[in-house]
C-alpha cells in the first residue's frame with residue numbers, strides 16, 4: 173500500500189501511484205495533524221484492514237488534485253548511513269573525487285550521523301541552496317521507515333521492524349564541516365511521494381535506484397551493493413539507539429553523486445516504491461562558513 177500525507181496533513185492510501193482515498197478518519201481526532209502518519213504506522217495492525225477496505229470501497233482522488241506533503245512531516249529521528257557503497261567510497265577519495273586529497277573510509281569507520289528532522293520537505297518542492305559559493309550535491313537513497321520499537325535487534329529479526337520504504341534525497345554541502353551540519357539545512361531531506369509498506373517490496377536487498385538531473389542519468393544502483401544492508405543497519409543502530417515507529421533511516425547513496433545548481437530538476441526513482449521529483453532553487457542567501 174502507498175500511504176500519503178496531503179493538503180492539511182490528511183492521510184491518503186492507494187495501491188498504485190495515480191490516486192488515493194482519504195483515510196484521515198481512521199485516526200483519532202485528538203491526534204495532532206502532523207502526528208497522524210506516525211500514529212497510523214504505530215497502530216498499523218489495528219488500522220490496516222480498514223485502510224484496505226477504504227481503498228476497495230471509497231471514491232478515489234487523483235494525486236494531481238491534491239497537494240502532497242512529506243509523508244513523514246516530522247520524524248522523531250533521521251539516522252543516516254555514511255559511505256555505504258564501495259564504489260561511492262572510491263569516487264569520493266579517487267583522483268577526481270570531492271575529497272581527493274584525503275582517505276575516505278566506509279561506514280565501518282564513520283558509523284552514522286543524524287540529519288535534523290527540520291530538513292524534511294515533501295515532493296514537487298524546491299531544495300534551497302543557501303550559499304552561492306559552495307558545492308551542493310544530490311544523494312539518492314532508499315529510506316527505511318521503522319514500524320515497531322527496535323532496541324538491540326539482531327539482523328535476523330531486523331526486517332520485522334520495518335514498516336516500509338520511501339524515496340529519500342540526502343542533499344549535502346561538500347566541505348570540512350560536520351556531516352550533521354552540512355546535511356541538515358532547511359529543505360535538505362526531500363522524501364516522498366509515499367511511504368510504501370514493506371509487503372510491496374519483494375526483497376529489500378534488491379531495490380533498484382535511479383536518479384536523473386535534467387533528464388540525464390546520474391545514479392543507477394541496487395541495494396544488493398550496500399556495505400551494511402538494511403537488516404545490518406537496523407541491528408547496528410538499534411544496538412545503541414532505540415528506534416520507534418515512524419523513525420527514518422537513510423541507507424546511503426551509491427556512486428554517481430554530483431553537484432546541483434539552481435534551476436536543476438532532480439528525479440529519484442526506487443523500483444516499486446516511487447518517483448520523487450524536486451527542483452533546485454536559491455535559498456535565503458547568507459554568508460558561507
Ligand code: MN
Nearest residue numbers: 311342424425
Ligand atoms: Mn547520504
